[in-house]
Amino acid sequence: MADFRIGEQDFLLDGAPHRIIAGALHYFRVHPDLWADRIRKARLMGLNAIETYVAWNAHEPRRGEWGASGGADLGRFLDLVAAEGMHAIVRPGPYICAEWTNGGLPAWLTSTPGIGVRRSEPQYLAEIERYLRHVYDIVVPRQIDRGGNVVLVQIENEYGAYGDDAEYLAELVRITRDAGVVVPLTTVDQPEPAMLAAGSLPGLHRTGSFGSRVEERLATLRAHQPTGPLMCSEFWDGWFDWWGGVHHTTSAADAAASLDALLSAGASVNIYMVHGGTNADLTSGANDKGRYLPITTSYDYDAPLDEAGDPTEKFHAFREVIARYAPVPDEVPPPASPAPAFDVPLARAGGWLPGHVPGGVDPAPATFDALGHTSALVSYSAELAAHDETALLTFDEVRDTAWVRIDGAPVGRLSRTLHERALALPPGRRLEVLVEEQGRVNYGPRIGEEKGLIGLPAIGGRVIAGWSATPVDVASAGAAVSRGEQPGPAGSALRGEFDLGAPSDLFLDTSGWGRGYAFVNGALLGRYWSTGPQRTLYVPRPLTRAGSNTLVVLELEEAPLRTARFAEGLLLGQLEE
Known part of the structure; x- marks a missing residue:
């Protein structure tokens, strides 16, 4: 005591x-x-x-x-x-x-x-x-x-x-x-x-x-x-x-x-x-x-x-x-040694995002919070009244990125960081919006704000009513692909296998990739994004094993990935000049 x-x-x-x-x-x-x-x-x-x-x-x-x-x-x-x-x-x-x-x-x-x-x-x-x-x-x-x-x-x-x-x-x-x-x-x-x-x-x-x-x-x-x-x-x-x-x-x-x-x-x-x-x-x-x-x-x-x-x-x-002010042990930890560096071929493993969900039950898009959804994605859809000309699609706010499709064809992307809330929507009947929440605010008065499509979306100034919302659990999708399953009809899932002689720290180099999530042996490493600065996702040694290991990549923007590379160490990006 x-x-x-x-x-x-x-x-x-x-x-x-x-x-x-x-x-x-x-x-x-x-x-x-x-x-x-x-x-x-x-x-x-x-x-x-x-x-x-x-x-x-x-x-x-x-x-x-x-x-x-x-x-x-x-x-x-x-x-x-x-x-x-x-x-x-x-x-x-x-x-x-x-x-x-x-x-x-x-x-x-x-x-x-x-x-x-x-x-x-x-x-x-x-x-x-x-x-x-x-x-x-x-x-x-x-x-x-x-x-x-x-x-x-x-x-x-x-x-x-x-x-x-x-x-x-x-x-x-x-x-x-x-x-x-x-x-x-x-x-x-x-x-x-x-x-x-x-x-x-x-x-x-x-x-x-x-x-x-x-x-x-x-x-x-x-x-x-x-x-x-x-x-x-x-x-x-x-x-x-x-x-x-x-x-x-x-x-x-x-x-x-x-x-x-x-x-x-x-x-x-x-x-x-x-x-x-x-x-x-x-x-x-x-x-x-x-x-x-x-x-x-x-x-x-x-x-x-x-x-x-x-x-x-x-x-x-x-x-x-x-050491000038207090005792310091004589022992010093060893310096870092290079991690195994190698390439892993990737093969298309089907889709991982949900397809179109017909109909709509809510007058406004349900937020992540209203859905009780704690993962990163929700797929929204609505049926539009007939319109024969390109019209302006507007949102009160997008939290935090939205990919828009009309009748299955991509239209564009909206970014909260860039204060984007509107885009030109060509004629069509079926509107789909995939929203990614990129992290909840951790400082200041915006703590606790809701995520998703905020407010009442409109096209040509007319409110769009009748929305369906399908939560997407990223961790579950990655684990399913790791097991060889195809959890959804859309999106681009890639899978590769690699062997290790013993468990090891690894550094997955995402240089040249688009945007998405990566998994090793079913464990979600985190997000990657070509905007940087970080280029490697750290793979802790306990997530790996001697023998066969599985790498899964879930892409959001259809980057043309064919090969993954593991680097010798951390690549955390460009420094301030």
Whole structure:
């Protein structure tokens, strides 16, 4: 048993001053068979703690179906952290941002009629209490005072950037304490006076989120947290990527200098991220500050351990800095070795998208949320009144990409990112619209928005009535093709086989491909898209096997694929100039 608390100037571990040198590692972004490897490498960099968010929608994608096993086994993850002799910091949200779809909030929650997200609204608070008690059933027995390793729990997440509902924060604290959490409670906000003031309460320890201008930002934090340890609980050592952008990197030397400035000031730190991992299985979020920008499958983040868990220049630079202030193990993880590189012939494996569904039962297209659909695609169709001339087809909004066909012939594509909502529709009777949601907004006021065709579509100014909607489960379609089945009459599914002498990390090179989804042995790796920046989809070693393996590609735009190639390592795209 041990005691961990906040003193006048320091964290106190059994009464002695203690500095936290932590790193963020999200269990839900890493294959569970690789958790121990990533945690161990973080310790070898000199860290003494691991921090993780808890993604509610990873545990309860459908209301009442709570799961905490496999890749959602938070308890096992915390136990592996403890096995390395490291402390743990848990940030259960319920909102986490994290460039994770819907900021971690389940779509069924945010689509509840009348619900008030991130505020003291009764429906929201009732669901939050039910969720947090599930999480705290896992966390409470693992607190440091009970022989475990959890030393801090965070309340909400950067709330000062969103709202100022003190009653809401107080209710989160009540639930947390009532559930048996006794370790110190923290909040985090960007070091802006208004955010620090609005995002916390008396009795909660304020921490900051930033990646530069350390002295200035610590001074701002100290003005709002006059006692106790200074802590940057999100030290941004890199950044995330979005489709159509560049691969963001930060200088290892500059990031190490900022880390040195933090540690030399006596502050504690949580490096965000020590290892980013992957937004596999369609879990990436999106940002929308006037332009919708969906996040890539890779969450490499230019972190010290790259997407495949290998040490980078930044790993060694950070390790050198940490060694000036704390003990660092003598052992250093080995550098990355090239993965097997080879080509795989692809053969057409039939269709995977549904065909036309006749008739329509709804006056307006049903949203993904109304359908309770958590995958990426819905196919809509409607029968049109006779029109003999080309007319303008309009939508209130498309979330997020729509492919339009008339009488089976392709007409065009509409992109939310490009603010496209209309196209010229030639004469015809049967309208089909395939909509892809590319990631739910994870930051700001658009959290929880519905997906699909929004509002009442019209042609030539006349509302189109009578819509059918067919949800498409991408994961199920890919698994079916992997088994040799043909799940639908439309679309382009491709399949290939390859042999391995032993399980291995692989890097599927999607250069020259169109847009779609890729699977290895039935497991959904994520999205690919020719707009970049990322070119490889990471295949974790546990998804492969010695002997025969299956690769499946589900194309959305009919790219002429004949061969797939596996590269020797990550290809994450063009850098900023």
